[in-house]
Amino acid sequence: MTTHIFLDGQFIPEAEAKVSVKTHALLYGTSLFEGIRGYWLPDTQQISIFRMREHYERLLANCNIFHLETGYTVDELMARTVELIERNAPSTDTYIRPTIFKSGEVIGPGLDKTETSTTLWNVPLGEYLPLGKGLSVTVSNWRRLSDNTIPPRAKAGGAYMNTALIVTDARKRGFDDAIVLTQDGTVSEGSAMNLFMVRNGVLITPAITEDILEGVTRNTIIELAQKELGLPVQERVVDRTELYVADELFFCGTGAQIAPITSVDGRPVGPINDATHKKGEIGPLSTQLQQLYFEVVKNKRPAYSHWCTLVNVKSAVKA
Secondary structure (H helix, E strand, O other), rough: OOOOOEEEEEEEEEOOOOOOOOOOHHHOOOOEEOOEEEEEEOOEEEEEOOOHHHHHHHHHHHHHHOOOOOOOOOOHHHHHHHHHHHHOOOOOEEEEEEEEEEOOOOOOOOOOOOOEEEEOOOOOEEOOOOOOOEEEEEEEEHHHHHOOOOOOOOOOOHHHHHHHHHHHHHHHHOOOOOOOOOOOOOEEEEOOEEEEEOOOOEEEEEEOOOOOOOOOOHHHHHHHHHHHHHOEEEEEEHHHHHHHHOEEEEEEEOOOEEEEEEEOEEEEEOOOOOOOOOOOOOOOOHHHHHHHHHHHHHHOOOHHHHEEEEEOOOOOOOO
């Protein structure tokens, strides 16, 4: 079956979806994107697209920062995404990548004199990070870009060179990933995902003013922790050394999902004295939230079904 890609109003075979090497977005990184997960539900032969509306609302809001005019509404982008999944009919978990980019062939980085294009595609995606073993991470020497440089609250293509340096250098040093600090030296997030910490029964995450992506998964975890587990949640400034005394740590994001962290800079994560949770092991709240999250994204919690867009793929369009 031919894989289709949506590009500027048309669904075309993937082999025909090409851009020039002179494209503005390639030359200057002038693009915004989203990552959206679709979960395969074998019992019903459906894909559950998780919080698609919230992703597109964030994307279009951030277009206003970067002078990008897509011409599509949230509802129109959602409809095109459903059609994309119907056409491509994935039978496994899938990753959906909408991108709005400057597509003109113009020399000079200005955003005001070149046209904008919109594309959607999807690919199979399982675990972006290993979810069951506990991650070994380091605090990166690289700092997160600040809001007055390239705003991290948006998924800007060019800004991901910052992410690339952070994660590549961490892996070359033998770590799974990294935690990055703000320019002021407080905790921001992971290389490409948000961060949560548990201390004394309180779930803590850096505030949105700490140069983080305003994460859809982050918001999901906050709501689930409060409503389903009754956990107090704090959004605040987090010092680096709090990472070393945390009871639990985990990353979260569309790609990362919920990925527990069991060591930071060689220091095992865990409580000082708890017979049921030893240092260096995945914590109970991380496990509980991970299980709850997967139930929600796979449409097994009726109270949150409004977050799941179900797409039938058993009768998909064939080409």
